[in-house]
Amino acid sequence: xxxxxxxxxxxxxxxxxxKLELDTRLIGMxxxxxxxxxxxxxLSGGVFLTPRNLWNLSVQTASVAVMATGMVLIIVxxxxxxxxxxxxxxxxxxxxxxxxxxxxxxxxxxxxxxxxIAVLVAVVTGGLIxxxxxxxxxxxxxxxxxxxxxxxxxxxxxxxxxTTGQTVAPMDGxxxxxxxxxxxxxxxxxxxxxxxxxxxxxxxxxxxxRRRRVRFGFPVRAGWADAVLAALACAAVLGVAxxxxxxxxxxxxxxxxxxxxxxxxxxGGLIIPHGIAVPVLIAVAVGILMTFLATRLRFxxxxxxxxxxxxxxxxxxxxxxxxxxxxxxxxxxxxxxxACISTARLNAAxxxxxxxxxxxxxAAAVIGGTSLAGxxxxxxxxxxxxxxMQSLQSGMVLLGVDTxxxxxxxxxxxxxxxxxxxxxxxxxx
Amino acid sequence: MAAGTxxxxxxxxxxxxxxxxxxxxxxxxxxxxxxxxxxxxxxHPGEVVGLLGHNGAGKSTLIKILSGAYRADxxxxxxxxxxxDISSPRDAKRHGIETIYQTxxxxxxxxxxxxxxxxxxxxxxxxxxxxxSMESETRKVxxxxxxxxxxxxxxxKALSGGQRQSVAIARAIYFNARVLIMDEPTAALGPAETQQxxxxxLQLKKEGIGIFxxxxxxxxxxxxxxxxxxxxxxxxxxxxxVTDVTQDEVLGMIILxxxxxxxIPGPGAS
Numbered sequence: 148x149x150x151x152x153x154x155x156x157x158x159x160x161x162x163x164x165x166k167l168e169l170d171t172r173l174i175g176m177x178x179x180x181x182x183x184x185x186x187x188x189x190l191s192g193g194v195f196l197t198p199r200n201l202w203n204l205s206v207q208t209a210s211v212a213v214m215a216t217g218m219v220l221i222i223v224x225x226x227x228x229x230x231x232x233x234x235x236x237x238x239x240x241x242x243x244x245x246x247x248x249x250x251x252x253x254x255x256x257x258x259x260x261x262x263x264i265a266v267l268v269a270v271v272t273g274g275l276i277x278x279x280x281x282x283x284x285x286x287x288x289x290x291x292x293x294x295x296x297x298x299x300x301x302x303x304x305x306x307x308x309x310t311t312g313q314t315v316a317p318m319d320g321x322x323x324x325x326x327x328x329x330x331x332x333x334x335x336x337x338x339x340x341x342x343x344x345x346x347x348x349x350x351x352x353x354x355x356x357r358r359r360r361v362r363f364g365f366p367v368r369a370g371w372a373d374a375v376l377a378a379l380a381c382a383a384v385l386g387v388a389x390x391x392x393x394x395x396x397x398x399x400x401x402x403x404x405x406x407x408x409x410x411x412x413x414x415g416g417l418i419i420p421h422g423i424a425v426p427v428l429i430a431v432a433v434g435i436l437m438t439f440l441a442t443r444l445r446f447x448x449x450x451x452x453x454x455x456x457x458x459x460x461x462x463x464x465x466x467x468x469x470x471x472x473x474x475x476x477x478x479x480x481x482x483x484x485x486a487c488i489s490t491a492r493l494n495a496a497x498x499x500x501x502x503x504x505x506x507x508x509x510a511a512a513v514i515g516g517t518s519l520a521g522x523x524x525x526x527x528x529x530x531x532x533x534x535x536m537q538s539l540q541s542g543m544v545l546l547g548v549d550t551x552x553x554x555x556x557x558x559x560x561x562x563x564x565x566x567x568x569x570x571x572x573x574x575x576x
Numbered sequence: 577m578a579a580g581t582x583x584x585x586x587x588x589x590x591x592x593x594x595x596x597x598x599x600x601x602x603x604x605x606x607x608x609x610x611x612x613x614x615x616x617x618x619x620h621p622g623e624v625v626g627l628l629g630h631n632g633a634g635k636s637t638l639i640k641i642l643s644g645a646y647r648a649d650x651x652x653x654x655x656x657x658x659x660x661d662i663s664s665p666r667d668a669k670r671h672g673i674e675t676i677y678q679t680x681x682x683x684x685x686x687x688x689x690x691x692x693x694x695x696x697x698x699x700x701x702x703x704x705x706x707x708x709s710m711e712s713e714t715r716k717v718x719x720x721x722x723x724x725x726x727x728x729x730x731x732x733k734a735l736s737g738g739q740r741q742s743v744a745i746a747r748a749i750y751f752n753a754r755v756l757i758m759d760e761p762t763a764a765l766g767p768a769e770t771q772q773x774x775x776x777x778l779q780l781k782k783e784g785i786g787i788f789x790x791x792x793x794x795x796x797x798x799x800x801x802x803x804x805x806x807x808x809x810x811x812x813x814x815x816x817x818v819t820d821v822t823q824d825e826v827l828g829m830i831i832l833x834x835x836x837x838x839x840i841p842g843p844g845a846s
Contacts, residue, residue, distance in 0.1 A: 363712045443704040445697055448686070452694055455683035455731075462645055462681045463695035464666035522685035 167372045172516050172571070176531045180538065187542035194545055198394035202421060204534075204541050205391075206327040206492070209426035210235075210485040211504060212533035215511040216437040217478035219529045220447075222512055223454040224474055225521035226284065226291035230298030231482050231508050234276050235501030236306035238486035242269045243315035243496025246322055262321040269483035276302065277479020281472035291475075299505065306498040316495035326491030327424035329400045335392045338422035342388035346381040353377050392420040426488045430530070433484065438526045440477075450474060454522035510557075511536050514564045594657040596621050596786040597673070597755050602641055602651035611637045612648075613810040614843050619755065619786040624777060626797035626818075627790045628830055629807035635790045636678065638807070639757050642788075643675035644668035655755075666695070672754035676761055678790075680744040684733035688725075689714040691732055692747040717746045721776070738769040745776065756780060759790045774800060794823055794830070808833045811844025 187195040194200060214231050221228045246265040254260055280298055284291045317323075324331045333341070353373055360367045368376075395418045396404060404419055405412050441447035449470045452460040460467050485504075490496050515532030517524030539560060543553045595618040604612045612634045619625050627635045640646045642653065644665040653660055655671045662668050668675070682691050689710040698706040698713070711728055718725045722742040732740055741764065748756055758777075762770040777787060777800050791797050797804060798818055806813040806829040813829045816839030825836035835845035 359708050363708050365708070365711065445699070445705060448690060448694070448697060448705060452683040452686060452690070455685035456681065458679070459681035459683050460694070462643070462665050462675070462677065464644075464664060464669060465695050522683070 167376055168368055169376075170525075172568075173525075173528060173531070175571070176515065176528065176535065180531065180535055183535065183538050183542065187538070187545065191542070191545045195542055198390050200541070200545070201390055202394045202424065204537060205427045206424045207541060208534050208537040209327070209424075209430040210488045210492075211507050211511055211537065212430045212530045213433045213485045213488065214478075214481050214504065214508045215515070215529040215533045216434055216526045217474075217481040218508045218512040219515070219517050219524040219526055220437075220441065220450050220474050221291070221478055222509075222517045222519060223450055223521055223524045224471060225454055225457070226471070226474075227509070227519075228280070228291065228295045228475070228478055229505050229509075230280065230295040230302055231478065231485075232501035232504030232506075233299045233302035233306065234273055234479060234482040235486045235489065235504055236498055237276070237302040237309070238269050238273045238483050239490040239496045239500045240306045240309040240315065240498055241272050242266075242486060242490055243318065244309055246319045247315050247317070247496075250319075257320055259321065261319040262324075265319065265322055266325070266484075266487055269487050270480050271483070273479040273481070273483025273486065274476050275479065277482070278472060278476035280479070281475030284475060285468040285471040303498075303502075306500075309498070312498060314495050314497045318491055318494050318496075322487070323491050323494055324425050325429065325487050326489070326494070327426045328492070329396055329404075329421075331425045331491070332391070332421040332423065333425065333428070334422040335420040336422075338388045338392055338420075341423065341428075342384050345384045349380045349384070350377050388423065391423045394421045395419055396421060426492065429484065429488065433481065434526055434530050441526055446470065446473065451522060456522075507533070507536055510561045514561060516568065593620055595619060595654070596623075596656065597642070598654040598657075599638070599642060600652045600654070602638060602648045602653075604637060604641060604646060604649050610810050612641070614651075615807065615810075615812045616842070617788075617805045617812070617815070619788060621754075621784045621786055622781050623803065624781055624787045624789055624801045626801035626804040627788055627807065628792065628794065628797060628804055628826065630830060631792065633807040633830075634810040635807055636759055637810075639675070639759060639788060639790060642668065642673060642755075643757055644673075669696075669751065672752070673757065674748035674751065674753035674755070675757040676744050676748045676759060678759040678763065680740055682732050682740060682744060685731050687731055688718065688728055688735075688743045688746075691743055692717070692750055694747070696751065713750070714746070717750050718742065721746055721749075722772075737764045738766065738772075741765060741769065741773070745773070749780065753785060755786045755788070757788045757790070760792075761789070762791075762793075762796060770796075794826060798823055798826075805842075806830055808844055812842030813844045813846075814839040814841045816840065 184196060214235070218228060218231070242265050245268050246261050250258065250261045250264060276298075280291075280294050283289050283294045320330075353376060357367055357373055395401065398416055401417050401419045402412055405417055410417070441450065449460065449465045449467075452463070452465060453467050453470060457467065486501070489500055493500065511533035512524065512529040513519065513532070514535055515525065515528030515530070517529060536557065539557055540553060543556060548556070598616075598618040600616050602612055602615045603610060615634070615638055617625065617627070617638070627639065629635050637646065641648045642662065644662045644667050647663055653662055655673075660667075660671055662671070662673075683694060686694070689707065692714055693710045698709045700706045714728060722739065725739060725742065727735060727739070732743055735743070741761070745761075761773050765773065774796075777789070780787060789797060789801055801818055803815060803817050804821075804826060805815040806826065808830065813833050814835040816826070816836070820838035821836055825838065828834045828836065829839065833844060833846040835841040
């Protein structure tokens with residue numbers, strides 16, 4: 148689907164993207180996403196592109212998007228992780244048991260520390276499992292495919308073992324915020340404030356980058372190009388905020404909210420917007436952090452060097468095995484975060500949570516331009532890939548497409564996307 | 577034996593200085609096959625030593641022991657007369673030993689600056705990569721090696737063979753190497769670029785850097801080297817000043833393992 152931009156190189160659009168120094172692949176993905184969205188909107192008679200559907204879409208994407216950011220680094224190092232869904236299931240069960248059975252006994256019911264402790268347990272448990280996988284792969288030289296295939300079975304089995312198959316519910320009230328829903332959105336005011344801060348940071352970051360290049364005497368983008376970029380980015384941020392704020396709470400929830408806040412319920416009812424959902428904020432924060440890690444830190448540089456040429460990385464004195472172990476540890480941490488999001492969203496811990504997620508996560512990374520040959524991939528691309536996958540699925544659900552047919556379409560899209568991407572790569576070479 | 581070789585080498589090099597690097601009685605085996613067997617070589621400041629031998633003679637293996645890629649089973653390495661332990665590429669670099677590998681050992685997906693500083697990145701005070709400073713330094717060092725080089729932002733996979741070679745050379749000389757190992761540095765290059773490398777070797781030699789030049793092109797080596805050491809089947813046939821032997825005699829060393837009168841025979845001489 149990214150190949151849609153390839154012919155653009157010859158026309159004015161191509162020169163504009165070149166001037167703006169935008170990644171043509173990323174633009175291609177955005178174009179593909181736009182086509183999918185508009186297509187579904189037309190087919191569903193205007194139901195797809197409503198604030199409500201887009202808001203739900205963003206919440207549904209969060210869990211896979213978070214894990215996809217880690218999968219990029221794994222695939223970049225020429226490895227694979229088939230166990231992420233199973234780790235999510237196991238960690239989800241542990242988190243459920245910790246907050247629903249252990250902590251109420253130790254602290255008190257609904258204690259404010261319950262949610263932070265549960266999240267900490269999730270992140271640490273996931274991280275330790277990931278580090279253990281990484282150790283087997285990096286230091287015992289067992290292929291990652293095998294280690295994580297084993298992990299897929301082991302952790303799915305372990306997820307059942309935690310409660311011998313029983314579902315744990317409900318979750319702690321504050322913990323549930325992580326999953327979105329009515330309590331899990333930040334409201335209109337906070338959304339606008341966050342959006343304004345984000346816009347400010349975008350402008351500052353672009354300005355700093357430009358000043359730095361000028362100081363070293365490197366070539367810089369034209370001034371108007373930087374201005375256009377800043378305007379586009381800010382428009383995107385404000386647009387997302389506007390959509391999130393255009394989705395009001397349902398009447399019952401709004402009434403409860405108004406009562407809790409001591410606001411009188413007027414005759415015609417109140418329109419209280421959701422605002423951005425908490426899991427979406429988590430995913431965006433993870434995406435920014437992971438991008439920083441991958442592009443601004445030594446660790447990220449080493450990850451890409453290992454993927455580009457493992458022997459060269461070793462000869463450069465990079466501790467390749469330790470880096471690899473950390474990559475898998477990081478993947479485990481991200482599985483822990485996703486486990487919190489999906490457990491909170493379900494308001495229950497089930498041992499089937501995350502089933503098949505490994506495939507969606509890998510597909511998201513690959514659709515997002517991560518090369519299975521290693522060395523190439525971006526965090527933003529993988530998150531967009533997750534959004535594309537989820538859009539396809541939600542759209543088909545809206546249209547009432549049967550589940551088996553949904554799977555057929557998603558599978559076919561994955562294969563076609565990778566094929567088009569291969570064509571695109573050949574073309575730009 | 578070790579002491580014998582050193583004293584024997586002294587008149588050959590006609591120097592009284594301590595060698596910059598000395599590898600004594602180095603051996604390494606892979607799966608029961610002795611790839612390098614009891615080899616002793618040394619290198620003085622400002623000297624170019626050509627390591628010659630057929631493919632599979634053990635040249636590259638010997639040099640990978642010095643650059644820290646392999647660990648010798650037996651033998652000692654001395655830098656400036658002090659025994660050192662080189663167990664990783666990092667150790668070698670700490671002792672000022674830099675290597676230009678035959679394969680260049682570049683990460684193809686990363687740009688020139690990223691490759692030159694790989695493993696030794698410049699950092700900002702906040703602990704993030706200082707890409708601007710690295711690019712700036714790269715522009716300086718590349719201006720010296722390859723003035724026409726402009727593609728600083730592209731992954732090195734997009735570069736030509738000569739450009740890639742200059743990135744690999746830049747990485748080796750940027751960090752003030754005292755010992756430079758060049759493994760087949762001109763194998764992938766055209767005539768003009770080969771001449772550039774030759775000029776560079778002479779310039780570095782003037783700066784007092786010692787260079788191990790590995791090649792199977794005997795003409796290259798005779799043009800640039802002060803001495804040659806010849807290996808055959810993992811063993812040292814002998815070492816000689818290029819002025820003391822003819823090219824035919826050196827060919828005889830490479831092919832037959834026969835040590836001519838002008839050379840100091842090693843344990844591999846027949």
